Amino acid sequence: MEAWMNTISPFVRKVKILKSSSLSGEWVDYDHVFTYIEQGEADFILNGVKYLVQEGDVLLMSPFMSHIIRTTSAAPVIQYIFHFDLYYDGERSAWTETGITMDKQRQIPEREMRLASLLPISHLRPADRIELKRSFLMMHKASLDERGNNALLMKAVCIELLFLFLKGQINSGSHEGKMTKGWVFIERTISFINGHYWDPQLDNASISKHAGISTNHLSFLFKEQLNITIHKYLMHVRIEQAKQRILEGGKTLTVIAREVGFSGIHLFSRAFKAMVGVTPSHFQASNSKLWK
Missing domain, CATH: 1.10.10.60 (Homeodomain-like)
Known part of the structure; x- marks a missing residue:
């Protein structure tokens, strides 16, 4: 483990569960986006590289990584998603909405890009999927509760889910993407x-x-x-x-x-x-x- 990983203090901005049946457009976010595929299959185009993702896959998109989703299965794609900053910052923590709405959001601290060099996809083993879903649903419930101590709970769960993502990288050799034509x-x-x-x-x-x-x-x-x-x-x-x-x-x-x-x-x-x-x-x- 790299030394800087001991210093992270995540701030979870938004937690949601989405169900989609077709292309919904292109997204570019100022924070990290963690996505677990609970159901279905889809093409994820990340900065022009296409990955075929399916149930049990996790994607981690760094700030300003453009992403497009296109479902490729008959079943709708169900995604467990949360947005987060890798390090807590007082000013950034006040930004509760996702999507870029202010010029200052385009100024990314260098330390927020420390995960950008990772392969953006992991494939989890069945036991780890169960653990991820249990933890994510705990985070989702906490995000709906406005009590102050839930921010600490979401931080702890975020670190746990990042660990599962990194653990799944070992099994992701078959998920290498290819540059999208044109x-x-x-x-x-x-x-x-x-x-x-x-x-x-x-x-x-x-x-x-x-x-x-x-x-x-x-x-x-x-x-x-x-x-x-x-x-x-x-x-x-x-x-x-x-x-x-x-x-x-x-x-x-x-x-x-x-x-x-x-x-x-x-x-x-x-x-x-x-x-x-x-x-x-x-x-x-x-x-x-x-x-x-």
Whole structure:
């Protein structure tokens, strides 16, 4: 064990259990993301390297490691996830939300990158999976309780789960990933869409022009590597942005539709229902308690 490992003092920021059936976009976080696969199989693309993960695998993503998930099994993927800092810092501990919302979050202390050189995937033996799930569920329960001593419990569990990840590295030789074909163009496209989804004129031609590749070839790469069309990914980003605005409250659906790139409320409503399963107005009514 390296000497610096004796100095770590983790701060657990968020604990959650997610169930997903399809690609949900690209994430880049300012903290570490620990993910255990409880069910299903998926391709994880981490900084352009693709790993096929399945039940019993653990992924550890360092700050600013971009990651895309695409399910590859009939069963939805269930992930046990927690976000954490490797070292406690008073200012950073006040950042309770995940995702980058402030410029200062882009300034990563050097000591937070000490795990970045590790292979980001481990495969756990059955006995270790049982131990991990028991500990994670204890952490999850503690995260829902606001009593002060639970922060210490979550810190202790975080160290235990990091140990299980490192222990599983011994069994991860078969999980070496390979560079995703055309990743530079896919990443460029995703970044451009995330920054320009609000433009109603955004289409495959303008997106591929920015990516520096032909429209046909970019469409081929998206379908081959992510199993999704460029247009569907754009729709996903727009609808996710719309959902966030609806939950925040204070704006009409017409205004929200315009802000996320739809030329009219009717087109927005049809796209929203096709992707979410309910109309925007129904979604708004069902979640009104979150923002009233």
